Amino acid sequence: MPATEVATPHTCPDCAAVLDVDERFPAWCPACEWNLSTEAAPVAQRKRGEKRRQRREAARKRAVRARVEKVYESLVSDAPRRSDGAWLAAVAIAGLIHLVTLCVLAGSVALLSTGTWPLRVIGLLGLAVAFMLRPRFGRLRHDETSLRRSDAPALYGLADRVAAAVGTRPVDMIRVTDDFNAGFGRFGLRRRSVLRLGLPLWVPLTPQQRVALLGHEFGHDVNGDHRSRLWLRTALDALIEWYHLTTPDRSDAWSGGGFIGGVASLVTAPLLWVVNRLVLGVLLLLDRLTTRSGQGAEYRADGLAAEVGSTAAAKGLLEMLLLKQSAETVMMRFRTLPRTRRGPVPTDRRPAVDLWTELTEQLASLPPLERERRLRLSALDLGAVDSTHPPTHLRISMVDRLPAREPTVTVTAGESAAIEAELAAARERVVRGLLAI
Numbered sequence: 001m002p003a004t005e006v007a008t009p010h011t012c013p014d015c016a017a018v019l020d021v022d023e024r025f026p027a028w029c030p031a032c033e034w035n036l037s038t039e040a041a042p043v044a045q046r047k048r049g050e051k052r053r054q055r056r057e058a059a060r061k062r063a064v065r066a067r068v069e070k071v072y073e074s075l076v077s078d079a080p081r082r083s084d085g086a087w088l089a090a091v092a093i094a095g096l097i098h099l100v101t102l103c104v105l106a107g108s109v110a111l112l113s114t115g116t117w118p119l120r121v122i123g124l125l126g127l128a129v130a131f132m133l134r135p136r137f138g139r140l141r142h143d144e145t146s147l148r149r150s151d152a153p154a155l156y157g158l159a160d161r162v163a164a165a166v167g168t169r170p171v172d173m174i175r176v177t178d179d180f181n182a183g184f185g186r187f188g189l190r191r192r193s194v195l196r197l198g199l200p201l202w203v204p205l206t207p208q209q210r211v212a213l214l215g216h217e218f219g220h221d222v223n224g225d226h227r228s229r230l231w232l233r234t235a236l237d238a239l240i241e242w243y244h245l246t247t248p249d250r251s252d253a254w255s256g257g258g259f260i261g262g263v264a265s266l267v268t269a270p271l272l273w274v275v276n277r278l279v280l281g282v283l284l285l286l287d288r289l290t291t292r293s294g295q296g297a298e299y300r301a302d303g304l305a306a307e308v309g310s311t312a313a314a315k316g317l318l319e320m321l322l323l324k325q326s327a328e329t330v331m332m333r334f335r336t337l338p339r340t341r342r343g344p345v346p347t348d349r350r351p352a353v354d355l356w357t358e359l360t361e362q363l364a365s366l367p368p369l370e371r372e373r374r375l376r377l378s379a380l381d382l383g384a385v386d387s388t389h390p391p392t393h394l395r396i397s398m399v400d401r402l403p404a405r406e407p408t409v410t411v412t413a414g415e416s417a418a419i420e421a422e423l424a425a426a427r428e429r430v431v432r433g434l435l436a437i
């Protein structure tokens, strides 16, 4: 039923239950889930093609949902396994991809050294392709988002304690970003570690939830997170490069334009199309084969988050992740608030409110019914989740299944205050970025 047909503002039009309506949020019914999703309902006048597209999309979401729930069930019922058949198949396919890259390289070198001129041209092209397919390890660079150990001893100190508690090495670099997110990765040939902390997520968390967040991220370094493993990652990068190289608009770059280029692309286009579809198929296959290990890694990282930060903190963190949209709304609104002039520089105009206080208060003030709506939406919108990240409601249930934990790492008030002071410059940078001043 469309959202507009509310019988009275406070009764559910479907089941007549009394609704607890907060003007700030969409009205919905927790009893029958009326208006749970505020997405536009399919309208009869829509074109037939559009309807078919929607049906296909709904079927795809259902399939992803079934797959993700199956992974959850099997992880719940099975003894934890470090590897599985699907993962081994993915490793083997990755090996084949690396072999193709090697063959392109070796073949190009052979053509360049022994072939005739036309073949040498092909050899040169091959070398260019091999260069694009080369494994990339990324680089660790200091920039405005990176914090040095000497600049943030308290934050690094806490991170080191959490890293030790989950059983990994101290992090090499912490970056502070403006996302409602966090992440962990390794870069360069020396595989140096980088922890990314998004301030809009970090600030509204309680100190103990921050410990849980650090535990989750470091957990990825110890729990066999296959997706980040170099072998598969570099193979996926090569595949994605193949995909871009063979996508029609990009493949024009092969010919370099002009008449000869046009004729050449006419000949190569069907061949590239075939390769393009094949690459896409392998990408989808790899995604399927690594779903279990990828999602298993997330659940295990949540388990480690609960181990260091406590079960309550890990759940609080996961519930915070459901509020991403609200956080983004607060930040968008902050940009459009009336500005006051502060300081001698005329361009330094900012709203009178403090973004971080506003963000923390707004997220804390969300009524339980709205939190429940977000949680149920996470269950409903399962198909929209990419397969690396299990939907939040399943992650919360998984944490609930584990034995309740008390924190093994705690933060003192003094430590919290010191960390807050160390992040002051980063907070200011994010605000300036948001206001474009």
Ligand SMILES: [Zn+2]
Binding pocket: 012, 013, 014, 015, 016, 017, 029, 030, 031, 032, 033, 034
């Ligand atoms: Zn109802």
Ligand SMILES: [Zn+2]
Binding pocket: 216, 217, 220, 298, 301
């Ligand atoms: Zn994670």
